[in-house]
Amino acid sequence: MNKHLVQNLFEKEKLEMLPTRDGYGKGVVKAGEKDQRIVVLCADLAESTRSHWFKEKFPERFIEVGVAEQNMATIAAGMANYGKIPFISSYAAFSPGRNNEQIRTTISLNNLPVKIAGAHAGVSVGPDGATHQALEDMALMRVQPNMVVISPCDAIEAQKATFAAAFNEKPTYIRLGREKSPVFTTENMPFEIGKAVILREGKDISIIACGPLVYEALLAAEKLEKEGIDAEVINLHTIKPLDKKTILASVKKTGAVVTVEEHQIAGGMGSAVAEVLAMNLPSPIEMIGVNDSFGQSGTPDELLNFFGLTHPSIVKAVKKVIKRKVT
Amino acid sequence: MDIDQAKTNKKLREMANTMRQDLISMLLKAGSGHTAGPLGMADIFAAFYFHILKHDPKNPFWEERDRLILSNGHICPIRYVAMARSGYFPVEELATLRKFGTRLQGHPEREKLPGVETTSGPLGSGLGQAAGIAYAALMDKKKFRVYCLMSDGEQDAGNIWESAMFAGKNKLRNLTAVMDRNNIQITGMTEDIMPLESIRAKYEAFNWHVIETNGNNIEEFIDAVDRARAIYEKPTIIIAHTIPGKGIPEIEFDFNWHGKAPNKEEAKRFLHELRTIGGKITSEHQ
Numbered sequence: 001m002n003k004h005l006v007q008n009l010f011e012k013e014k015l016e017m018l019p020t021r022d023g024y025g026k027g028v029v030k031a032g033e034k035d036q037r038i039v040v041l042c043a044d045l046a047e048s049t050r051s052h053w054f055k056e057k058f059p060e061r062f063i064e065v066g067v068a069e070q071n072m073a074t075i076a077a078g079m080a081n082y083g084k085i086p087f088i089s090s091y092a093a094f095s096p097g098r099n100n101e102q103i104r105t106t107i108s109l110n111n112l113p114v115k116i117a118g119a120h121a122g123v124s125v126g127p128d129g130a131t132h133q134a135l136e137d138m139a140l141m142r143v144q145p146n147m148v149v150i151s152p153c154d155a156i157e158a159q160k161a162t163f164a165a166a167f168n169e170k171p172t173y174i175r176l177g178r179e180k181s182p183v184f185t186t187e188n189m190p191f192e193i194g195k196a197v198i199l200r201e202g203k204d205i206s207i208i209a210c211g212p213l214v215y216e217a218l219l220a221a222e223k224l225e226k227e228g229i230d231a232e233v234i235n236l237h238t239i240k241p242l243d244k245k246t247i248l249a250s251v252k253k254t255g256a257v258v259t260v261e262e263h264q265i266a267g268g269m270g271s272a273v274a275e276v277l278a279m280n281l282p283s284p285i286e287m288i289g290v291n292d293s294f295g296q297s298g299t300p301d302e303l304l305n306f307f308g309l310t311h312p313s314i315v316k317a318v319k320k321v322i323k324r325k326v327t
Numbered sequence: 328m329d330i331d332q333a334k335t336n337k338k339l340r341e342m343a344n345t346m347r348q349d350l351i352s353m354l355l356k357a358g359s360g361h362t363a364g365p366l367g368m369a370d371i372f373a374a375f376y377f378h379i380l381k382h383d384p385k386n387p388f389w390e391e392r393d394r395l396i397l398s399n400g401h402i403c404p405i406r407y408v409a410m411a412r413s414g415y416f417p418v419e420e421l422a423t424l425r426k427f428g429t430r431l432q433g434h435p436e437r438e439k440l441p442g443v444e445t446t447s448g449p450l451g452s453g454l455g456q457a458a459g460i461a462y463a464a465l466m467d468k469k470k471f472r473v474y475c476l477m478s479d480g481e482q483d484a485g486n487i488w489e490s491a492m493f494a495g496k497n498k499l500r501n502l503t504a505v506m507d508r509n510n511i512q513i514t515g516m517t518e519d520i521m522p523l524e525s526i527r528a529k530y531e532a533f534n535w536h537v538i539e540t541n542g543n544n545i546e547e548f549i550d551a552v553d554r555a556r557a558i559y560e561k562p563t564i565i566i567a568h569t570i571p572g573k574g575i576p577e578i579e580f581d582f583n584w585h586g587k588a589p590n591k592e593e594a595k596r597f598l599h600e601l602r603t604i605g606g607k608i609t610s611e612h613q
Binding site: 063070081109 | 438
């Protein structure tokens with residue numbers, strides 16, 4: 001087990017619970033303290049996105065654009081063109097959802113270091129329902145050349161990801177969740193954009209996950225161990241650029257994969273992994289994600305269970321894919 | 328007007344004519360592209376590149392340069408011509424427009440050609456970028472000005488009005504927008520497709536200072552830009568009334584020339600028209 005995970009990893013009730021958006025909020029303040037070029041733009045959602053912490057600390061570097069995500073993208077592109085490092089914050093359904101073409105033309109094609117913080121991604125948004133549960137945002141972002149795509153697994157990693165993104169000189173998308181989720185990594189856990197983290201070594205199956213569901217992957221691995229299945233768990237926090245080396249080395253060892261994400265199966269992290277495997281090391285794969293469906297209202301737990309995104313579904317998928325292994 | 332100013336204006340008018348000729352030649356070689364808009368905007372581009380802009384063609388990333396943002400990227404051929412003629416790159420390179428491997432892409436790209444400032448073509452996103460640059464420049468107390476050229480057709484796009492609201496709210500006095508009011512867009516007349524009038528009242532309602540001028544009269548246009556510099560409380564938009572296809576009477580006002588390039592016969596006629604200034608000059612050197 002990775003030594004930088006929390007001590008009481010499997011006692012969920014004892015773990016600190018924080019939404020990954022909090023990590024973004026803290027990370028962008030830290031980046032702002034370090035560099036005057038950091039500015040934060042928001043589309044009338046400063047508190048829900050946690051951009052308000054930056055607003056309180058650096059009011060002169062906070063820019064309210066109103067409910068206008070398309071304009072927010074273009075204003076940020078202009079500011080980055082001048083030499084600022086803008087973060088644009090809203091819900092992922094609207095940014096990068098509504099403003100996708102503006103991001104494509106004015107940020108990615110211009111190759112400008114605008115950072116898109118997409119909060120309220122996934123079904124765990126809960127009661128707000130399908131309109132506000134972005135499930136296609138990673139697909140939209142990972143097909144754009146120049147764009148970096150990160151989906152942090154907990155609030156601590158989100159803070160590190162935000163800080164790292166501030167200084168990577170690239171257009172970057174950071175995917176964030178609304179709901180509190182377990183904080184299971186520690187400050188000492190190294191974070192490097194594009195470098196996947198092996199959280200648990202194993203030989204029978206590679207479980208590759210991103211976002212808060214990485215914790216479910218660890219829970220699944222724990223259950224599987226009791227049934228004699230030795231699972232490797234990889235936190236693939238960066239979906240683009242993809243850490244092909246770590247993925248291929250793991251799957252070469254285990255011979256099968258289960259991917260886990262709170263996103264459409266089509267076009268998401270699992271698809272990115274499948275592309276690499278199909279071209280380099282064809283292997284049996286099962287994908288946990290939302291299967292061509294919109295979300296709906298409910299509690300986060302109800303929805304994660306309904307869409308089969310929790311550890312029992314992962315355990316089932318592992319058993320299924322192991323049977324398909326070529327021996 | 329003093330004699331020096333009169334000389335300058337004459338030179339600018341001659342440059343605009345030369346640029347129109349370059350434009351017809353390059354569009355003929357490219358075999359596709361937009362003709363009407365670039366011809367209509369030749370006078371404004373001559374005014375910018377040879378009089379208004381503080382810029383250094385040999386140092387396109389000079390930090391204190393004025394920024395000229397072209398929102399309606401499809402008229403880029405006339406920008407390319409102005410850039411070549413002012414020394415950003417050799418005039419011969421104009422022949423590569425729209426060809427494989429060229430820096431002169433069909434729609435302009437910032438990463439390909441230093442000096443174009445932004446990538447554009449998809450309409451409606453230039454004003455926001457210009458406003459973003461202007462906002463950042465005011466944060467840092469920079470003196471340079473930001474100009475944003477837009478078409479009238481792209482005023483249909485919602486992004487424009489979001490950006491107009493932002494610029495009005497933030498009193499971006501260092502931002503001057505210029506609208507090419509030629510009344511045509513790709514499939515017809517602007518007032519048939521989606522009426523814009525009163526476009527002046529719309530911008531005034533968004534807290535902009537509005538100046539209307541003849542965009543094909545270089546002296547008047549330069550005067551309008553000067554007046555915009557004196558407005559301290561608001562961004563300014565110059566509604567520049569232009570004639571699409573200006574300089575070649577047989578295609579003036581014809582929206583069918585919005586999105587096509589001349590063929591060989593047409594180009595020959597157009598170039599003759601420009602070189603003789605409609606028959607006013609008899610001795611033509613080809």
